[in-house]
Amino acid sequence: MAAAPSAPTADREGDALLPAGLRDLLPEEAGLEAHVIATLLARFAAQGYERVAPPLVEFESGLLAGLGAAHAAQVFRLMDPVSQRMMGLAADMTPQVVRIATTRLARAPRPLRLSYAGQVVRVRGTQLRPERQFGQVGAELIGAEGIEADAEAILLAAESLAAVGVAGLSIDIAMPPLVPQLGRALALPEPQSTALREALDRKDAAAVAAAAGPAHGDLFLGLLRAAGPAQRAVAALQALRLPGQAALEAAALAALVDRILAAAPHATFTVDPVEFRGFAYEEGVAFTLFARGVRGELGRGGRYRAGGEPATGFTIFTDTLLRAVPPLPAPRRVYVPLGAPLDAARRLRAEGWTTIAGMAVEPDARDQSEAARRLGCDHIWRDGAPRPLAPASAT
Secondary structure (H helix, E strand, O other): OOOOOOOOOHHHHHHOOOOOOOOOOOHHHHHHHHHHHHHHHHHHHHOOOEEOOOOOEEEHHHHOOHHHHHHHHHOOEEEOOOOOOEEEEOOOOHHHHHHHHHOOOOOOOOOEEEEEEEEEEOOOOOOOOOOOEEEEEEEEEEOOOOHHHHHHHHHHHHHHHHHOOOOOEEEEEEOOOHHHHHHHHOOOOHHHHHHHHHHHHHOOHHHHHHHHHHHHHHHHHHHHHOOEEHHHHHHHHHOOOOOHHHHHHHHHHHHHHHHHHHHOOOOEEEEEOOOOOOOOOOOOOEEEEEEOOOOOOOEEEEEEEEOOEEEEEEEEEHHHHOOOOOOOOOOOEEEEOOOOOHHHHHHHHHOOOEEEEOOOOOOOHHHHHHHHHHOOOOEEEEOOEEEEOOOHHHO
16 A cells, blocks of 8 residues: 655745745635636627637737736746747737737727637736736727727626626726817826826826816816716716817717616726726726725726737736635535446536545545545435435444
């Protein structure tokens, strides 16, 4: 009989150390992650989003082209020993999906609906997301624009997160281009525009008034106050006299809010027209997904350009998502002692049981119940059927 595995030694404990921002997922969490990914992808597929799977490593030149440039500082780089070219590990999957859409699927009918799931690795974490490796699951709608496309992305994200059990979902809608558009429409000099963006970013009303000056103070303070529940925020935004393209964007936002509230009247939607942090390449309506009581963002999305095409989509971060979903129900585990007919275990699995086969290293027949308990089983196969295990104190 083989010797029992020894307890971890000090050297083995040292081997288990991982770099900062990286961690192992143990069975319960890894199983939950696999479940939520499969559920999300199934929801995406039900609305016509077909899965693609880009590689973890690409040539640096392709990885950092287009949208990928926004994550250049977060890319791990290494030399390909075969081609002698520099490669990078994907820090975000959206640019990779865009590459696939604009090259290998360039002739596919539009609008093109693609989904994906995989791991990304970043050079450093942030205060809100210290993890440097985490999963991304997302959907991209390429070749369509307008409020119909924006609404499809937002509602798909909301419905899919509800399907995996996220409670208290809040979707915060922003307009990252709005403040730059206003700066251009009002012909503000660059130093003034920069000061305004920084003050708006801090939500500092006094600094906003000072940076805007008497000519534009009321307008920018009105923007700062036009944040909150979606309908109230949109009404406040429409009451402002926005010039040029900014007025068109505000009107489109109002139509979008009407559409999504009609489709999901019980969801929580908020609007912040001056929020732009974290939106690396969005060029229109953008949104962030949160869950009540959960630290960090569940995901982000919005409108952008996929090469020369309009696009919109979203990415969900599985590290945060796992903190927002309920645990999986415990499976029904039945211990099948060594020597039991193989057909018996197959029948049990067909009925939904998880079967744990006894091994030669397990205790003898007199201790099979103890072996079953030790291996997390609540039933044992006896006399042709699964029997509940009696509590340990009763045996």
